[in-house]
Amino acid sequence: MIVNWPQVLFNSVVTGSLYLIGAVGLTLTYGLSNFPNFAHAEFITLGAFISYGVAHQLELSLLPALIITFLITGAIGFLCYRGIFQPLARGGANMIHLMVASIALGFILRYSIGAAWSWKPLYFSNVWPLSSLWSHHDIGLLSITNLWLWLIFAAVALSVIMHLILVKTKIGKAIRATSSNPELALASGININRVIWLTWFIGAGLAAIAGIFRGADTQIWPMTGWDIILPVFAVAILGGIGNYYGSIAAAYIIGLAENIGVIALLAVGLSTEYRVGIAFLILIVTLIAKPQGLAMLFRKA
Amino acid sequence: MVKKLLFTLAILCLLIPAVACGPAAPPEIKIGCVLSTTGLLGPMGQDMMDAARLAVKEINAAGGVLGKPVKLVEEDDATEAAKCLERVKKMVEIDGIKVLVGGMTSGAAMASGPYVAGKKVVMVSPSATSPAISEQEWKKWVCRTTPDDAFQGKVLAEVVLEGKFTKLATMVQDNPYGVGLEGALVDALKAKGWTGKHVVSIHYDPAKKDYRTELGQIRDQAPDVVLAVTYAEDGIIVFKQALEMGLDKIAWLGCDGNYGPGMFAEPKCAEFMEKAIVAGTRAAGSSGATYDKFAAAYKAEFKKDSSVYCDTVYDAIKLIAQAIEKAGKYDGEAIEKALLGLGKNYDGASGTITFDDKGDRVSGTFEVWKVSKVDGTYKNVQVKIISV
Numbered sequence: 001m002i003v004n005w006p007q008v009l010f011n012s013v014v015t016g017s018l019y020l021i022g023a024v025g026l027t028l029t030y031g032l033s034n035f036p037n038f039a040h041a042e043f044i045t046l047g048a049f050i051s052y053g054v055a056h057q058l059e060l061s062l063l064p065a066l067i068i069t070f071l072i073t074g075a076i077g078f079l080c081y082r083g084i085f086q087p088l089a090r091g092g093a094n095m096i097h098l099m100v101a102s103i104a105l106g107f108i109l110r111y112s113i114g115a116a117w118s119w120k121p122l123y124f125s126n127v128w129p130l131s132s133l134w135s136h137h138d139i140g141l142l143s144i145t146n147l148w149l150w151l152i153f154a155a156v157a158l159s160v161i162m163h164l165i166l167v168k169t170k171i172g173k174a175i176r177a178t179s180s181n182p183e184l185a186l187a188s189g190i191n192i193n194r195v196i197w198l199t200w201f202i203g204a205g206l207a208a209i210a211g212i213f214r215g216a217d218t219q220i221w222p223m224t225g226w227d228i229i230l231p232v233f234a235v236a237i238l239g240g241i242g243n244y245y246g247s248i249a250a251a252y253i254i255g256l257a258e259n260i261g262v263i264a265l266l267a268v269g270l271s272t273e274y275r276v277g278i279a280f281l282i283l284i285v286t287l288i289a290k291p292q293g294l295a296m297l298f299r300k301a
Numbered sequence: 302m303v304k305k306l307l308f309t310l311a312i313l314c315l316l317i318p319a320v321a322c323g324p325a326a327p328p329e330i331k332i333g334c335v336l337s338t339t340g341l342l343g344p345m346g347q348d349m350m351d352a353a354r355l356a357v358k359e360i361n362a363a364g365g366v367l368g369k370p371v372k373l374v375e376e377d378d379a380t381e382a383a384k385c386l387e388r389v390k391k392m393v394e395i396d397g398i399k400v401l402v403g404g405m406t407s408g409a410a411m412a413s414g415p416y417v418a419g420k421k422v423v424m425v426s427p428s429a430t431s432p433a434i435s436e437q438e439w440k441k442w443v444c445r446t447t448p449d450d451a452f453q454g455k456v457l458a459e460v461v462l463e464g465k466f467t468k469l470a471t472m473v474q475d476n477p478y479g480v481g482l483e484g485a486l487v488d489a490l491k492a493k494g495w496t497g498k499h500v501v502s503i504h505y506d507p508a509k510k511d512y513r514t515e516l517g518q519i520r521d522q523a524p525d526v527v528l529a530v531t532y533a534e535d536g537i538i539v540f541k542q543a544l545e546m547g548l549d550k551i552a553w554l555g556c557d558g559n560y561g562p563g564m565f566a567e568p569k570c571a572e573f574m575e576k577a578i579v580a581g582t583r584a585a586g587s588s589g590a591t592y593d594k595f596a597a598a599y600k601a602e603f604k605k606d607s608s609v610y611c612d613t614v615y616d617a618i619k620l621i622a623q624a625i626e627k628a629g630k631y632d633g634e635a636i637e638k639a640l641l642g643l644g645k646n647y648d649g650a651s652g653t654i655t656f657d658d659k660g661d662r663v664s665g666t667f668e669v670w671k672v673s674k675v676d677g678t679y680k681n682v683q684v685k686i687i688s689v
Contacts, residue, residue, distance in 0.1 A: 002521045011513040119339050123567040136545045143546045218510040218538050262514040271475035271504035272515055
């Protein structure tokens with residue numbers, strides 16, 4: 001079978017970039033608050049709907065819509081933590097309670113979104129019909145659209161900005177300190193609450209950006225986030241919970257596994273439905289070998 | 302003490318409605334109807350549910366069945382096979398349904414078939430087209446007012462032969478519908494002595510929505526024709542990404558699942574369909590007097606045109622009502638027998654319905670369609686009608 005490997009690798013980068021943007025917020029809030037937030041899927045969905053709404057109402061192009069959505073969804077993420085998870089944690093809820101609460105919150109948000117906006121899918125191409133986002137180029141063996149380039153650019157920009165924040169700024173150091181040892185961080189005068197609030201804000205905001213790209217690439221509907229939450233969780237776990245650098249590596253590994261998985265499955269005559277299965281197989285094997293995930297590789301960072 | 306008494310009273314009050322409508326004869330004849338009014342097939346299912354409502358309204362206007370009014374028990378399976386079975390169980394066990402329209406997808410019909418057979422409940426599917434269904438041991442309890450995809454496969458094969466295509470690729474949903482229609486086309490081509498090659502067969506997950514690598518594989522095998530068996534919502538994304546991957550230079554074949562105005566909600570998908578789809582097929586598209594009457598009534602009632610499988614739902618409800626009347630009682634076994642008897646040159650909206658001994662139609666009328674842009678809006682246009 002003939003395989004156009006450059007295209008497969010490029011597709012893997014597109015898939016991986018989306019998962020990276022989706023997973024960074026999840027892994028950071030998981031690391032800081034010590035529970036997996038299943039409502040993260042709904043932050044992704046909210047991002048898609050909010051950006052569609054503002055782009056439609058205010059006739060904004062991609063970049064301003066992205067910024068406004070980041071801020072609004074970030075604020076919603078902060079409110080969810082401040083209003084639901086923090087009081088629960090203070091009342092003595094353990095990880096399981098918080099996790100179940102997040103599943104409940106996810107359900108409430110998902111069906112509220114469905115009730116408010118309907119379950120009929122929406123498409124960004126109706127908001128930006130003439131945008132250059134959709135124009136497609138053939139470069140050598142590659143087929144590329146501007147949207148995919150934007151997605152990759154966003155993932156790279158995010159990686160660099162987050163790296164600078166985490167390493168160079170006070171708040172970044174505070175986030176890392178709180179994540180690795182909350183008591184020590186508290187003792188050295190870090191306002192843990194403020195650090196956690198900010199992380200929830202950034203985490204939900206980034207999820208929203210993943211939602212915009214997923215929505216523009218496919219469709220916007222109340223399950224937009226839920227459709228990709230499994231691979232996003234896989235990235236967070238494979239990368240090592242709370243480990244930002246691990247999740248970068250993990251995102252592209254999962255992206256690659258899914259797309260090469262398609263080729264492998266077709267070669268043996270199986271349905272490409274199992275592509276997610278291949279990604280999870282890698283996850284399981286890695287966790288058996290290295291239970292901390294890829295975080296071990298980034299100890300120094 | 303008072304509290305306890307009040308509590309007991311409250312429980313008793315809760316029980317009263319249950320007792321009141323317990324074993325007494327139903328004041329109305331119930332016909333169940335489970336379709337996918339949300340999920341991947343949502344747009345199609347809503348139009349079909351309207352057709353069922355129209356049929357019931359007409360039946361009641363003409364005096365109902367066995368002297369009683371007909372009540373349509375509507376359920377939604379959200380385009381999930383497992384949920385269809387759950388809704389069927391609910392209708393049978395809670396509403397006491399003995400006959401229902403449902404199993405909108407082949408997967409849903411396959412999931413519900415064994416259960417309805419066990420309960421001796423009759424199910425009439427308006428749109429489950431997989432050839433695999435007719436081979437099931439529970440088939441007796443599942444009739445179909447839609448022609449089996451073995452027929453649609455023959456029509457698609459004719460299109461392939463007419464176009465003198467020699468390298469076929471298939472991109473189909475990994476479920477009984479997608480795999481069934483793909484198999485029907487390949488079998489029909491073989492039977493007609495086609496000498497071309499089936500270069501790549503892709504069975505995809507309708508919920509994944511990231512098909513770049515699958516489509517890239519199609520492009521790399523350089524076929525001259527591609528069959529896409531999709532539903533509306535996943536089909537939109539397949540076609541949109543196919544345009545982005547530059548696959549609009551190849552000839553594509555559509556089918557009943559990606560027919561209808563729902564596909565044009567996404568402008569890029571519409572653009573691709575207009576450019577690339579050389580032919581699509583769909584059941585019925587009948588042009589008889591019964592169809593015209595149905596289409597006019599549908600348009601008057603709902604202010605929209607009827608779409609694919611609206612006529613088969615309408616026929617299913619009408620046939621069921623007549624079968625209950627003929628059986629003279631609300632009983633699965635009797636209705637099933639009456640239904641098979643009625644299915645002989647029955648003049649339905651979807652053409653003349655004749656059942657074989659398994660309750661499947663012995664022939665099918667299909668429309669070959671294309672997508673055209675007329676005055677700035679995209680439309681499905683009829684190319685021709687083929688009967689097989």
